[in-house]
Amino acid sequence: MHIETDYDVAIAGGGLTGATLALALDQAGFSVALVDANRPEAMESEAFDGRASAIAFTALRQWRNLGLDDRLQAAAQPMDRIVVTDGRAPGAGAGPALPVRLSISSTDLGEAEAGEPLGWIIENTRVLAALLAALDRSGVTVVRPAQVTGAEMAGNGGRLHLDNGRTLSARLLVSSEGRRSVLRQAAGILAETAGYGQTGVVATVALARPHEGTAWQHFMPAGPLAILPLTGDRASLVWTERDDRARALQTLPEAAFTALLARRFGDDLGRPTLIGPRFAYPLSLQRVSAVTAPRLALVGDAAHGLHPISGQGLNLGLEDVAALTEVLSDARDLGEDIGSSLVLDRYARWRRLDVTGTVTAADLIARAFSSDHDSLRWLRGLALGVADRTPAIRQVLAREAGAAAGDLPRSLALG
Amino acid sequence: MADETQAIDDRDSLTARGPSIDPEDVARFSRIAAEWWDPRGKFAPLHRFNPVRLAFIRDQALVRFGRDGDAPRPFEGLRLLDIGCGGGLLSEPMTRLGFAVTGVDASARNIGTARAHAEEMGLAIDYRCATAEALLAAGEAPFDVILNMEVIEHVADPATFLRDTAALLAPGGVMIVATLNRTLKALVTAKLGAEYVLRWLPAGTHDWSKFLKPEEIRGFLSGVDVAVQGPFGVVYNPLGDSWRLGPDVDVNYMMTVTRAFAPPQG
Numbered sequence: 001m002h003i004e005t006d007y008d009v010a011i012a013g014g015g016l017t018g019a020t021l022a023l024a025l026d027q028a029g030f031s032v033a034l035v036d037a038n039r040p041e042a043m044e045s046e047a048f049d050g051r052a053s054a055i056a057f058t059a060l061r062q063w064r065n066l067g068l069d070d071r072l073q074a075a076a077q078p079m080d081r082i083v084v085t086d087g088r089a090p091g092a093g094a095g096p097a098l099p100v101r102l103s104i105s106s107t108d109l110g111e112a113e114a115g116e117p118l119g120w121i122i123e124n125t126r127v128l129a130a131l132l133a134a135l136d137r138s139g140v141t142v143v144r145p146a147q148v149t150g151a152e153m154a155g156n157g158g159r160l161h162l163d164n165g166r167t168l169s170a171r172l173l174v175s176s177e178g179r180r181s182v183l184r185q186a187a188g189i190l191a192e193t194a195g196y197g198q199t200g201v202v203a204t205v206a207l208a209r210p211h212e213g214t215a216w217q218h219f220m221p222a223g224p225l226a227i228l229p230l231t232g233d234r235a236s237l238v239w240t241e242r243d244d245r246a247r248a249l250q251t252l253p254e255a256a257f258t259a260l261l262a263r264r265f266g267d268d269l270g271r272p273t274l275i276g277p278r279f280a281y282p283l284s285l286q287r288v289s290a291v292t293a294p295r296l297a298l299v300g301d302a303a304h305g306l307h308p309i310s311g312q313g314l315n316l317g318l319e320d321v322a323a324l325t326e327v328l329s330d331a332r333d334l335g336e337d338i339g340s341s342l343v344l345d346r347y348a349r350w351r352r353l354d355v356t357g358t359v360t361a362a363d364l365i366a367r368a369f370s371s372d373h374d375s376l377r378w379l380r381g382l383a384l385g386v387a388d389r390t391p392a393i394r395q396v397l398a399r400e401a402g403a404a405a406g407d408l409p410r411s412l413a414l415g
Numbered sequence: 416m417a418d419e420t421q422a423i424d425d426r427d428s429l430t431a432r433g434p435s436i437d438p439e440d441v442a443r444f445s446r447i448a449a450e451w452w453d454p455r456g457k458f459a460p461l462h463r464f465n466p467v468r469l470a471f472i473r474d475q476a477l478v479r480f481g482r483d484g485d486a487p488r489p490f491e492g493l494r495l496l497d498i499g500c501g502g503g504l505l506s507e508p509m510t511r512l513g514f515a516v517t518g519v520d521a522s523a524r525n526i527g528t529a530r531a532h533a534e535e536m537g538l539a540i541d542y543r544c545a546t547a548e549a550l551l552a553a554g555e556a557p558f559d560v561i562l563n564m565e566v567i568e569h570v571a572d573p574a575t576f577l578r579d580t581a582a583l584l585a586p587g588g589v590m591i592v593a594t595l596n597r598t599l600k601a602l603v604t605a606k607l608g609a610e611y612v613l614r615w616l617p618a619g620t621h622d623w624s625k626f627l628k629p630e631e632i633r634g635f636l637s638g639v640d641v642a643v644q645g646p647f648g649v650v651y652n653p654l655g656d657s658w659r660l661g662p663d664v665d666v667n668y669m670m671t672v673t674r675a676f677a678p679p680q681g
Contacts, residue, residue, distance in 0.1 A: 029487065155449075156535050333484070334469040335508030337536065342454040342462055 007033045007141070008338060009328070010160050010170035012148045012183055014038070016053075016124060017300030017317035018176030019131040022140045023066040024325040030332070033168050035160060036144040040132050049124040050202045050279035052228055052236035053314040054079065054215070057116050062318060067137065068130040075126040077231045078117035080213035081105040117213065121228045121236065123204075143168070148177070151186040151296075157339060158295040172339035173296045174324070176317075179286055181302035187293035193286045193305070198223050199246035201239040202279040204230065205261070208270030211235060218264060225264055234275065237261070240283065250280045291351055292344040297324055303351070323350050444527035448535070451502030451528060460609070461504065467649055467658040468564060468669075469508050472591055475671055476560055479589045488513030496558040496583060498547050499566035503529035503540065510538045514560065517541040519550065547580045557585035564593040567632075568625050574635040581641050586677035590641075593649075593669040597626035600665040632670055645670035 009025050011018050014036030022034040042048055055076075063072060082104045104118065135142055147163040151173060158173035160183075175183035184191060216227040223240030230236055239261075241249060249257065254274050262271040286305030291298045300317035324347050331343040454462045473489075476482065482489040490513035497506045500518030502525060510516045510533075518540055520526050526544040533540045543550075563580055570576045577592070584590055595605050602623045609620075629646040636643055648664040651657075658667075 156537065334466055334473060335511035336466075336469070337507070337511075340452065340454075342452070345454050 007031050007168060007170035009033075009172045009174060010158070010168045011035065011174045011176055012151075012160060013175060013177035013181075013300075013302070014135075014142070014144065015176060015178065015300070016127055016131065016314060017321060018174075019128070019135060020063065020066065020318060021174060021176060021299060021321045021324065022142075023131070023134055023138055024062075024321055025328065026138045026140045027066060028325055028329045028332075030328065030338075031141075032139070033141040033143060033170065034135070035146050035148060035162060035168065036142070037147050039145050043132065044125060044129050046125070046276055049128070050204065050277065051238075051281070052121050052123045052204075052230060053127070054119050054121055054228060055318070056119055056315050059315065059318045060120055062322065063127075063130070067134045069133065072122070072127065072130040075130075075231060076120040076122040077229045078213050079119045079121055079215050079229060080117050082118060082215045082217065084217045084219070086219050121215065121230055123230065123236065148182045151183050153187060153293065153295040155294075170339075171295070171337065172328070172344075175296065175298050175302045176300045178301045179284075179305045181298065183296055184288065184298055184302055187296045189293055189298070190289040191286055192288075193284050195282065195284045196223075197243055198240050198283045199243050200281045200283055201237070201241065201246050201249045202281060203237050203239075203277075204275045205235050205237060205258075205272035206275055207233045207235055207272055209233075211269065216269075220264075227265070227269070235269070235272070243282065246280055250278045290348070292341070292348045294341060295339045297344055297347055299324060320351060323347060444524070444531040445535075447524070447528045448502060448532035451504070452532060458502075458504075463656060464649075464658050465504055467660060468505065468593065471647070471660065471669060472505075472509070472560070472562065473512065475589055475591060479587075479673070480559070486513075490514045490560075493559040494556070494585070495560040495562065496547070496550070497562045497564075498580060499564070499569075500529055500542065501525050503532055503542070505562055505564065506540050506542070507533060507536060507538055509560075509562075510540050515541075517543065517550075517558070519543050519545045519547060521546055547576070547583060551579050551582055555583065557588065558583055559585050559588045561588065561590035563590055565595075567592060568594050568621065568627060573625075573627060573631075577632065577635045578639055581636060581639055581672055581674075584641065584672070584674045586674055588674050590672040591669055592632060592672060593667070594632075595621070595626045596646075596665055596668055597623065597628050598665045601626055605666050629664065629668060629670060636672060641672050641674050643670055643672050647671075 008030040010033045011022050012035050014022070014034050018034060018036070022032050025032045038048075060073065060076060084103070143162065143166065146166070148160055149163050150161040152159045152161075153173065157169055157171045160168045160170075160173060162168070173183060175181045177183065179191075179193070181191075210233050211227075211229040213229055215229055216225075218225045218227075220240075222242050222245065224238075225240065226238040228236045228238070239246075239249060249260075252260075257278070258272055258274055265272060284305065286301075288298065288303060291303045299320035301313065303320060304316060305313075327343060327347045327350065328338045331338050331346075336343055450456050451458055453459075473484075476490060476493070477484050480490070480493060488511075490509075493514050495509050495514035495516045497503075497509065497516060497518040500506045500520050503518060506516045506518040506529065518526075518529060520529070520542075521544070523544045526542050529540070529542050533542070561580055561584055563577075567573050567576060581590060595601050605621065605626075633643050646664040646668040647670070648661045649658055649667040649669060650661040650663050651667075652659060
């Protein structure tokens with residue numbers, strides 16, 4: 001068996017979060033190995049990931065500082081306005097007559113972020129392509145395609161066993177493998193998953209009218225329909241439906257699908273044209289019993305899988321990256337053992353509040369807004385109405401959408 | 416807040432022995448090392464206290480020796496002595512930062528524990544079951560940095576101890592002394608609070624009457640060819656459960672003792 005030793009950090013999972021972490025740790029001066037199961041060609045293809053992500057203004061700056069090139073900025077669509085509507089039961093008549101309940105715009109931000117959009121929408125494959133290019137230019141040892149088949153954590157380091165016969169050892173292992181983390185399981189960390197009985201149908205469309213940087217969130221009885229603006233007057237849809245209806249939506253003839261969409265888009269956006277395949281992502285909430293174990297830290301969806309309703313999943317992952325990078329750098333500067341429980345505990349304590357709050361809030365919102373129960377409809381209508389008429393609440397919502405609040409790692413802080 | 420080294424000594428019947436230790440001892444030391452290094456174990460308060468000390472030592476040494484803080488091992492080529500090293504909570508980080516570290520402790524059990532852990536971490540540290548006075552008597556080469564952290568309030572003759580340790584300081588060297596102030600506030604918080612209320616430390620760890628005032632530290636070193644700076648206060652922040660430097664020197668404080676750089680030869 002071929003054994004390689006002496007990495008500071010070995011990361012399993014080279015998606016958006018894992019690749020960002022690898023670059024951040026490399027820049028901070030750590031020796032880093034990154035293992036991923038996919039071939040780079042596959043990751044850049046249209047069929048790899050149909051999703052777009054809402055990212056905070058801090059994330060774009062984080063990526064720029066890590067050496068991602070200007071094409072990333074060019075691929076990001078500024079989001080200047082979020083319009084939230086409370087939809088009606090389907091079949092209640094055609095037309096756009098969805099009452100607008102809440103509208104947040106970039107002018108609701110406090111002075112510190114004046115002039116900044118609420119966030120950016122960017123297609124995941126565009127970010128991945130930029131990350132892969134930056135990894136090529138970095139000092140990160142990228143091992144792909146390779147599957148992690150097992151891991152061991154000892155007193156002084158951890159080892160990753162790969163299906164190509166290689167073994168990587170490092171002072172600290174990190175899992176950014178997503179919800180089905182092999183390392184998490186190897187460490188005995190428990191994960192509890194709750195399905196919502198909902199699936200998100202994701203597609204990219206060309207719009208008939210300019211979106212002017214507006215994101216729409218229509219809360220329908222079965223679940224929300226999010227229309228996220230993309231560059232070139234395209235939009236990324238996340239149409240949440242009960243599992244059986246979602247399957248039907250995915251296979252519906254294109255004309256029928258776009259006709260259904262047009263009814264929900266209303267006059268604001270006109271009749272859309274489908275570009276590319278439709279994807280289906282079953283939605284679930286995952287909670288884990290811990291985000292660290294001896295010699296192991298979890299980041300991204302391996303640490304917290306949440307309902308995508310609030311668009312905070314990737315942002316949380318990027319906050320994990322920034323927090324872990326800062327904790328490890330500070331520990332290294334003091335001569336501490338970066339993989340010790342002593343150091344990992346600091347990461348766990350820092351992330352606990354942030355993550356718990358966001359995961360719980362997203363879960364509550366998802367449940368409240370996916371129900372057609374009269375009293376819940378009345379309550380959420382009231383809540384949205386109050387929020388829309390209260391500048392202070394709108395400002396908090398706008399800041400949260402841009403993730404400027406809370407105790408931020410230095411690399412994400414303003415200024 | 417203080418190093419538990421001496422408290423453990425009091426309960427420990429082991430005495431200093433040679434470097435040869437039997438395998439049973441090795442297994443026992445490894446178990447004790449795991450306890451020493453468990454952030455949630457009985458040394459948890461010490462682990463919370465450690466980062467502020469490490470940062471202070473690092474900052475002092477960077478300035479004193481004009482080293483680059485961005486270098487991976489900024490203190491390469493410098494000799495450091497850790498007095499009362501215990502399980503190695505300071506010695507190990509200092510070794511990673513590049514110092515050639517000698518750790519001494521009067522307890523054979525602590526030295527065995529520190530050795531077991533350093534070996535597991537792959538760190539080369541010169542641990543010796545000895546006292547600073549013994550090093551001086553044996554004609555040990557002087558050190559660029561001496562860590563005299565939370566030890567002096569436990570020794571019988573602090574004046575002699577401090578002068579002996581200062582004598583081990585190389586020209587240009589710096590010794591960092593950390594201890595507890597003999598104030599009413601220290602009696603209430605560090606002695607009664609930490610030992611009897613919060614139970615951070617075993618009861619009897621500290622004898623308040625042996626706590627030292629900053630001016631006493633200065634006094635012990637008067638007539639010795641060194642300069643004394645400080646005190647620098649270390650204060651506890653209950654909200655973050657963490658420690659930081661601050662102006663309040665009523666309880667925990669540190670001082671630096673520096674020897675002038677040797678005049679140019681010739």
